[in-house]
Amino acid sequence: MLRLDDLALFVRSAALGSFSSAAREVDLLPGQVSAAIQRLERELDIRLFARSTRSLRLTAEGEQYLPYAREVLETLREGRERLRPESAELHGLLQVAAPSDFGRNRLLPWLDDFRALHPRLQVRFFLSDQVADIFRDPIDVAIRYGRMEDASFVALPLAPANRRVLVASPEYLIRCGRPSTLDDLAGHAGLIYMLHGRAYDKWAFELEGRRRVVPVAGALFSDDADVVRRWAVAGQGVAYKSWLDVSDDVAAGRLEVLLDGVGAALPLHLVCPHRRQYSPAIRQLHALLRTRCEVLTDALAAWPA
Incomplete structure (x- = not known):
């Protein structure tokens, strides 16, 4: 029988290009991740990865199977979220990436306020001016400046008038x-x-x-x-x-x-990989951040364009 944990390890190994990196994310040994992939390959009767001592890459079959694996995991996540009342206390892990200046001087205190409202929620906060890869990096949402023209992810406006x-x-x-x-x-x-x-x-x-x-x-x-x-x-x-x-x-x-x-x-957006990952935590964070940003951009409107 196919194990969901094995499926999740396959998706993360494909994203990271490494069993070791996927293992570190969930506190496992690389050999345990390798064993999980082997179980999945036996269940599917296909080879998902081409392995060597120096590289790990998806086979043609693995490339074909990957979007279906992602879809299964996202559907299950969406089902869990829909069963949870919107008013329920937020919990679990929320991973946020942001640019250095905005993240350090604006977002940091706002995240503190958000955590005060939801003390059971764990937050991992990544600060860097390097653009985070929301599909490959272990993050749920990223804060990004600029016009969002890539249709492969969901971009929710925070400060369109900035x-x-x-x-x-x-x-x-x-x-x-x-x-x-x-x-x-x-x-x-x-x-x-x-x-x-x-x-x-x-x-x-x-x-x-x-x-x-x-x-x-x-x-x-x-x-x-x-x-x-x-x-x-x-x-x-x-x-x-x-x-x-x-x-x-x-x-x-x-x-x-x-x-x-x-x-x-220079509009500001909250970006997440897929509409199905628009969880209650992300939805409520987006509402808070948009309200805070609107207060600031209202002052900008006083300057001639």
Whole structure:
């Protein structure tokens, strides 16, 4: 008889490309995962993986079978969730990935509030500006900036009106002057974000329905968006940041918005792999985060677009 645990280990081994990695997730030995896959192969009478001492890959039969295995597990999960009353206390494990600045300075306290409402819920929180792979990585939801054009996952809006804005500290503006046009940015110290070794030193703006790209230069680069924000607060230069990341600094007077809030759209979403994974915990987290984000973007609406 086919075991559901074996099926789950097959799906995770396929995603991670390793029996050892799948074993670590559930506190098993690699040999136990290998034995589970062998049982599943005997039940199905097919070979799911081509194994070698250095690699593990799906066979053609394994590739064909994988979406059905995922569908079975997702259907069972959906059935469990539907049997649970919406008002029932949330419990279990919720794994959330978020970008560094928003995650550390916004989402972290909001997750604390969410946990206070649902103390039986376990939360694993992953912070990184590297884009999480929601199908391969052990996460349930990811918080992502930008337009979501990939139809393979579900993207739920958190802050559709959010956008990037230019900011600098009062100290920097006194010392170096305030830019009055985008062309003036050439004479200012840009605080430059990096990702995968690429420096984002060409800033895109939306002006009267048109896109304009402005090259910037500076001496400070970081692959952590929170570091870029901190440099701006410290008076090191001009940053081009998500309003959600800098709104507290603006409200407190640590940063000032430049050029009447000129910028570009940067919506924020909560992303999960499949509609069936839209559990009560994810549904309630989405509602809380959207409410909190709307309060912040309402203040952004006061700036000219």
